[in-house]
Amino acid sequence: MIKDFDTKLGSVKIDTEKIIKFEYGIPGFENLTQFALLKPESSFPIMWLVSLEDKQVAFPVILPQLIRNDYEIILPEDISDYLELEKPEDAVVICILTIPQNTEDITINLAAPIIISLKNNKGLQLLIENSEYKIRHYLKDEIERNNQLLSVQRDGG
Amino acid sequence: MLILSRKVGESIIIKVGSNNIKITILESNNGTLKLGFEAPKEIKIYRSELYEEIVNQNKASIIDDITQAANLLKKEIPNNISPKYKSINLK
Numbered sequence: 097m098i099k100d101f102d103t104k105l106g107s108v109k110i111d112t113e114k115i116i117k118f119e120y121g122i123p124g125f126e127n128l129t130q131f132a133l134l135k136p137e138s139s140f141p142i143m144w145l146v147s148l149e150d151k152q153v154a155f156p157v158i159l160p161q162l163i164r165n166d167y168e169i170i171l172p173e174d175i176s177d178y179l180e181l182e183k184p185e186d187a188v189v190i191c192i193l194t195i196p197q198n199t200e201d202i203t204i205n206l207a208a209p210i211i212i213s214l215k216n217n218k219g220l221q222l223l224i225e226n227s228e229y230k231i232r233h234y235l236k237d238e239i240e241r242n243n244q245l246l247s248v249q250r251d252g253g
Numbered sequence: 254m255l256i257l258s259r260k261v262g263e264s265i266i267i268k269v270g271s272n273n274i275k276i277t278i279l280e281s282n283n284g285t286l287k288l289g290f291e292a293p294k295e296i297k298i299y300r301s302e303l304y305e306e307i308v309n310q311n312k313a314s315i316i317d318d319i320t321q322a323a324n325l326l327k328k329e330i331p332n333n334i335s336p337k338y339k340s341i342n343l344k
Contacts, residue, residue: 124308139323174294195322
């Protein structure tokens with residue numbers, strides 16, 4: 097059933113069957129369980145994970161590979177079972193951006209990606225401990241690193 | 254707050270619904286305690302400071318003017334995804 101929802105990005109029509117359910121909540125927002133991933137062309141490649149219950153809440157998110165070409169995480173078995181994933185393509189992995197007034201200080205959270213299952217529309221924020229991925233990576237540094245990586249790939253075949 | 258005293262080798266059990274979480278004091282060394290956790294795998298256990306850092310970061314990412322933020326970001330982010338890597342692996 098298509099319903100209208102008031103979100104941070106304005107009123108949107110969403111098929112209630114496609115609502116992304118965060119049954120365990122998102123840390124800091126445990127009371128909110130219904131979200132949608134909006135991809136307005138005007139802000140591409142930034143997408144918005146918007147709450148359908150609190151119109152103040154919208155997380156700016158991005159595909160981590162855009163920032164870090166070799167981004168890779170391993171999902172524990174209980175998580176892929178919960179999300180009913182059979183192959184990596186069954187999930188969308190996005191990372192939350194923090195955008196302060198000064199663009200120099202924009203950060204991306206690579207340590208706690210959001211995983212959304214395309215199989216059962218469930219979502220969660222995974223917390224990765226003890227890895228090279230941190231909660232705050234400066235976007236500028238990451239983009240520089242990524243450009244170097246991409247140019248090596250081009251030159252090296 | 255409930256306060257319990259435990260010696261090394263002793264444990265406590267926290268019952269959440271039908272789940273039991275058992276926490277054992279394994280070692281005590283100069284004020285550092287080593288704890289062992291036994292819990293169903295859907296029970297996630299984190300160091301408080303990591304969890305709280307993520308809470309704070311999530312809250313900091315909620316912004317008022319999303320149009321301005323999006324415009325700032327668009328200028329910064331390249332649009333070149335390489336298909337060479339997939340971002341998740343299933344265990």
